[in-house]
Amino acid sequence: MNGAFVRSESGRSYEIVDASGTFVANVARASRKDVRDAVVAARAAQAKWWAATAYNRGQVLYRLAEMAESRRDELRDHVALAEASEAVAAVARAIDRVVWYAGWTDKIAQVYGSTNPVAGPFFNFSHPTPSGVVAVLAHPTSFEGLIDQVMAPLAAGNTVVVVASERHPTPAVLLGELSVTADFPPGVLNVLTGSLDELAPVVCAHEDVDGVDLSGVDDALLGELRSLSAESIKRVVRAGFASDADSLRRLRTFIETTTVWHTVGQ
Amino acid sequence: MSDDQLQSRLGALIYDAAPESTASVQLRSHYGLYVDGVFRDGAENQHFVTINPATEETLASVTQASAHDVDLAVRAARRAYDDVWSTMPGAERAKYLFRVARLIQERARELAVVETLDNGKPIRESRDVDIPLAAAHFFYYAGWADKLDFAGFGPAPKPLGVAGQIIPWNFPLMMAAWKLAPALAAGNTCVLKPAETTPLTALLLAEIFEQAELPAGVVNILTGDGSVGAAIVDHPGIDKIAFTGSTEVGRQIQRHVAGSSKHLTLELGGKGANIVFDDAPLDEVVEGIIDGIFFNQGHVCCAGSRLLVQETIEDELLRRLTRRVEQLRVGDPLDKNTDVGAINSAAQLARVEEITASGELEGATRFSSSCPLPEKGFWFAPTIFSNVSQSQRVAREEIFGPVLSVLNFRTPDEAVAKANNTTYGLACGVWSEKGSRTMWVAERLRAGVVWANTYNRFDPASPFGGVRQSGFGREGGRQGLEAYLDV
Structure with missing residues (x-):
């Protein structure tokens, strides 16, 4: 949270175990207050993240891929807790995905922006801007899914609060560590661990969260979270994880279009 | 204080010399041609020297390529195109280009000093403009390599083939990056000819391609005078010519390719x-x-x-x-x-x-x-x-x-x-x-x-290029891909 590794303000933690039931680690169990603190950090960081050049954001994301590459084995061990047989390939695909998004930062405006030939003496153009603070309810098992959910809003200039997978939170925690070594400005990426049932409604009801990625939650929770999100008119996405089109749907959800009219005349 | 008084005071400011160290630079005494992934001597064993225009001192001996060398380079580029580069997934091409960008950043100081020695431009410019922009171009187009479907040229646009690229002496490494990065991202292979008076940073770039383990033949670099450019322009195995230089030479090139199916982009002179x-x-x-x-x-x-x-x-x-x-x-x-x-x-x-x-x-x-x-x-x-x-x-x-x-x-x-x-x-x-x-x-x-x-x-995100007799085609931006796609 905000570039630091803090315990829950509540002092709570919980145990996670592997498939055989063996103890793996104690992790912090975030509270409602921790959600609020994370959103404050994300909001404070957003203007700076967006004010950085798109090239610079791309460099930071590419640096993250390099950091992940250098800790590939450690990532594999954590990912293996959730994706036992696929861990090596899953990590490789996830790193490729970070690289893919690193290349998007300075192309989003070129693909989704436009100049508009309005019928009058105006120079009129539309350019994509970020929604702001995006909450991500992480995919419960897929590391690649988590990466896609986090990178899409970041590439577009949003800052992110992740609620990690409740049973398999350590890959998300490791992602937080990697982001610090990759020179993410503090607050750009914040990772909370804890009970999804407890945290998801708080996140979706939070007035200062602009968008939420619900791709990681069960159908059972979906209706309630969507209606909580409606209160502050959040941008909500629930996309698949199969293709570039899914990823771009995720990315487009968290960009706004700003159109500028500028007079033309002597 | 009057303007004249102010001027005389400012004019009296003495600046101590602050020379950039050349310790990072270890030039070889002689450079071969970079063809099919190796440095090799030219077929006719001819050399010339490149000098520092600020001192007229010799920097290194460089190989004068012959028409035969051009032919070898084009064949190597064609093999690399058919066997490796055009069939490689865009995401894999991207990784090579990202690596090249990173290596340019890592060797930035050395490249800046060599650029200044060979070209005569102030170190402030080579350090702050030429080299960072060269790296940025590779980063930018690396990102396009696996996103060509979204570039606005229809689904799955195809590369052109082998590109012959002839660049001037004013921004030697940056011009190489402007030419190579989009061509490689789009899936083409390249035969690049740096200018006669500024070949060194292109040859260091060849070393970087070796470091990045770019497959042999994907980029070939031929040094020499205008005859090398002419042989590239006229070679039947080349699908595309990209030229930056004077309007007069551009005109000759356009005439030369007029009877062929070669694609052409020209970035020529100006009077801004x-x-x-x-x-x-x-x-x-x-x-x-x-x-x-x-x-x-x-x-x-x-x-x-x-x-x-x-x-x-x-x-x-x-x-x-x-x-x-x-x-x-x-x-x-x-x-x-x-x-x-x-x-x-x-x-x-x-x-x-x-x-x-x-x-x-x-x-x-x-x-x-x-x-x-x-x-x-x-x-x-x-x-x-x-x-x-x-x-x-x-x-x-x-x-x-x-x-x-x-x-x-x-x-x-x-x-x-x-x-x-x-x-x-x-x-x-x-x-x-x-x-x-x-x-x-x-x-x-x-x-x-x-x-x-x-x-x-x-x-790199901004298209650059001319209208009228300043040429046609754009370098940079989404539009810059068009020069290297069969669309």
Whole structure:
């Protein structure tokens, strides 16, 4: 949270175990207050993240891929807790995905922006801007899914609060560590661990969260979270994880279009 | 304090020399051609030397490629295209290009020093502009390699094949990056010919390709004189020619490929107009004009070599401009304080001297900085011609040196008419606080790039290129991919 590794303000933690039931680690169990603190950090960081050049954001994301590459084995061990047989390939695909998004930062405006030939003496153009603070309810098992959910809003200039997978939170925690070594400005990426049932409604009801990625939650929770999100008119996405089109749907959800009219005349 | 007193005080400031260290540079005494992934001697075993234009000292011996070497390089590029590069997934091509970008960043200091030694440009420019932009171009186009479907040219656009790329001496590494990065991202393989007088950073780039383990033959680099370029242009195994250089050579190339199916893009000369309206903030304008014409000794195809100033502020602007030019530090390109470096070659110096002599003969008023010039090497004092008329050679021809021609205008219409009164159309500048007028002027300028309240800005995301006899095709941006796609 905000570039630091803090315990829950509540002092709570919980145990996670592997498939055989063996103890793996104690992790912090975030509270409602921790959600609020994370959103404050994300909001404070957003203007700076967006004010950085798109090239610079791309460099930071590419640096993250390099950091992940250098800790590939450690990532594999954590990912293996959730994706036992696929861990090596899953990590490789996830790193490729970070690289893919690193290349998007300075192309989003070129693909989704436009100049508009309005019928009058105006120079009129539309350019994509970020929604702001995006909450991500992480995919419960897929590391690649988590990466896609986090990178899409970041590439577009949003800052992110992740609620990690409740049973398999350590890959998300490791992602937080990697982001610090990759020179993410503090607050750009914040990772909370804890009970999804407890945290998801708080996140979706939070007035200062602009968008939420619900791709990681069960159908059972979906209706309630969507209606909580409606209160502050959040941008909500629930996309698949199969293709570039899914990823771009995720990315487009968290960009706004700003159109500028500028007079033309002597 | 009066302006003159201020000037005399500023003029008295002495700068200690602050030379960049050359310790990071270990040039080989001789460089071969980079063909099919290895450095090798030319088939005809001919060499020439490349010198430091600031000292006339030899830097290294370089290989003169022959027509046979061109043939070997094209065949290697074709094999690499068929067997490896065109079939490789875009995401994998991207990884090589990202790696190249990173390696350029890691070797940035060394590349900057070599660029300055071989070209004569100030280290401040090679360090802050040329090398970072070269890396940025590879980063930018690396990102496109697996996103071509979204570039606006329809689904799954295909590359052209083998690209022959001929680049000039004014921004040697940056021009190599502008050519190679989009071509490789799109899936083409390349035969690149750096300029005769500035081959070294392209050869260091070949070393970087080796470090990045780029598959053999994907990029081949042939050094030599114009005959190498001609052999590339005429080789039947090449699908695309990309050329940056003079309009005259561009014309010859277009003629040569006219009877073939080769694709062609040309980035040629210019005679950029820098238009200053009377409401513009003069201090910023002066810096912008200086940047526009004296950046890189004026060896810039888009240089703002014609200043068009609104009549009411002409005298005041000229007064400030000459005072500023007098303060430019001309000399050792490796010195971090240097503003203007060496002219790239004796031949280029002779051209600049010839056309400036014509300016005086034709009646323009010449002002040249009184700065001391080094005894060895090729040097030309920053120069301003005023009282220039549109028919004079200094107003019509590309000088490609540190020489500015000043003309005036009264109305926006007249500014546009004079700016467009050229056969070129590469770039223009507009200086005004009135946004709507700037837009109005920009819409009417026949130029590929218009800078408003700035000049000589470059970015991999921004398309660059000319209209009219400044050439066709764009480098940079989404549009830059089109030059290397079969669309």
